[in-house]
Amino acid sequence: MKAPALEQRKLLDLQAADNRIAQLQHTLRTLPQEVRLAELQRDSVAARQEFGGVNGELEDARAEIARVEADIDTVAAREKRDRERLQASSSSKDIQGLEHELASLKVRRSNLEDIELAVMERVEEIEQRLAAITARRDDIATEERLLAAQRDEQRDRVAAQLEVAKSERSAIAGGIGAELLALYERQRERYGVGAALLQGGVSLGTNVALTESDLAQIRAAAPDEVVLDPDGACILVRTEESGL
Incomplete structure (x- = not known):
C-alpha cells in the first residue's frame, strides 16, 4: 500500500488521539x-x-x-x-x-x-x-x-x-485516506496500536529494536510505501528520528 509520507505522519496524531480517548474512557470507568x-x-x-x-x-x-x-x-x-x-x-x-x-x-x-x-x-x-x-x-x-x-x-x-x-x-x-485509515483501524483493533513511530531503529509500537535486516528492508522502501512493524503489530511511521 502506498500513501503520502505526510499522510502517514498524521497517523501518529491519530494514534495519540486514540490514546487520549482510551485514557479518558478508562478514567470514566474507574x-x-x-x-x-x-x-x-x-x-x-x-x-x-x-x-x-x-x-x-x-x-x-x-x-x-x-x-x-x-x-x-x-x-x-x-x-x-x-x-x-x-x-x-x-x-x-x-x-x-x-x-x-x-x-x-x-x-x-x-x-x-x-x-x-x-x-x-x-x-x-x-x-x-x-x-x-x-x-x-x-x-x-x-x-x-x-x-x-x-x-x-x-x-x-x-x-x-x-x-x-x-x-x-x-x-x-478526515485528513487521512480511506485505505490507509482502514489499515490503521484494522491494526489497532487487532493489536491495540494502529501506528507507531520508528525512532532510532526501535518500533515504539512494540518497544523492540529492529534487526539490521528489517531496517535494510525499510530503508529500501519508498517514502510513500506503507510499512508494518516486523511483527505485524502496527504501521511504522518514518521520520527524521527513525535513524535510517
Missing part, C-alpha cells in the same frame, strides 16, 4: 469516588439493618413497659378497692383477708415497679445505641451525597473532555 461509594453503600445497608434490629428491641421494650404499667394500674386499682372494703368492713375475718391481700399486692406492686425501672433503664440504653446508629447512618448519607456530587462533577468534566477528544480525532481522521 472514577476514584466509585470505590468509596461502594463501601459506603455496604455500610449504609448494614446501618439500616442494624437500625431495624435495634429499633425492634426498642419497640419490644416499650411494649413491655406498657404491659408492666398496665399490671401496676391493675394492682393499684385492686389496692384501692381493698382499702375501701377494709374501711367499710366490720368482719374480723374479712379484715384479716383484706389485710393479707393488701400485703401481697404491695409486694406485687413493688416487684412490678422494679421490673418497670429495669426495663426503663434498658430502654434508655437502647435509645442511646439507636441514636449512635442514626448518627452513623446520617454521616454515611452525608458522605455519600458529597462523594456522589464530586463523582458527577468529575464525570461531567471528563465526559466533556472525551467529546472534545473524539471531535479532534474525527478531524484528524
Whole structure:
C-alpha cells in the first residue's frame, strides 16, 4: 500500500488521539469516588439493618413497659378497692383477708415497679445505641451525597473532555485516506496500536529494536510505501528520528 509520507505522519496524531480517548474512557470507568461509594453503600445497608434490629428491641421494650404499667394500674386499682372494703368492713375475718391481700399486692406492686425501672433503664440504653446508629447512618448519607456530587462533577468534566477528544480525532481522521485509515483501524483493533513511530531503529509500537535486516528492508522502501512493524503489530511511521 502506498500513501503520502505526510499522510502517514498524521497517523501518529491519530494514534495519540486514540490514546487520549482510551485514557479518558478508562478514567470514566474507574472514577476514584466509585470505590468509596461502594463501601459506603455496604455500610449504609448494614446501618439500616442494624437500625431495624435495634429499633425492634426498642419497640419490644416499650411494649413491655406498657404491659408492666398496665399490671401496676391493675394492682393499684385492686389496692384501692381493698382499702375501701377494709374501711367499710366490720368482719374480723374479712379484715384479716383484706389485710393479707393488701400485703401481697404491695409486694406485687413493688416487684412490678422494679421490673418497670429495669426495663426503663434498658430502654434508655437502647435509645442511646439507636441514636449512635442514626448518627452513623446520617454521616454515611452525608458522605455519600458529597462523594456522589464530586463523582458527577468529575464525570461531567471528563465526559466533556472525551467529546472534545473524539471531535479532534474525527478531524484528524478526515485528513487521512480511506485505505490507509482502514489499515490503521484494522491494526489497532487487532493489536491495540494502529501506528507507531520508528525512532532510532526501535518500533515504539512494540518497544523492540529492529534487526539490521528489517531496517535494510525499510530503508529500501519508498517514502510513500506503507510499512508494518516486523511483527505485524502496527504501521511504522518514518521520520527524521527513525535513524535510517
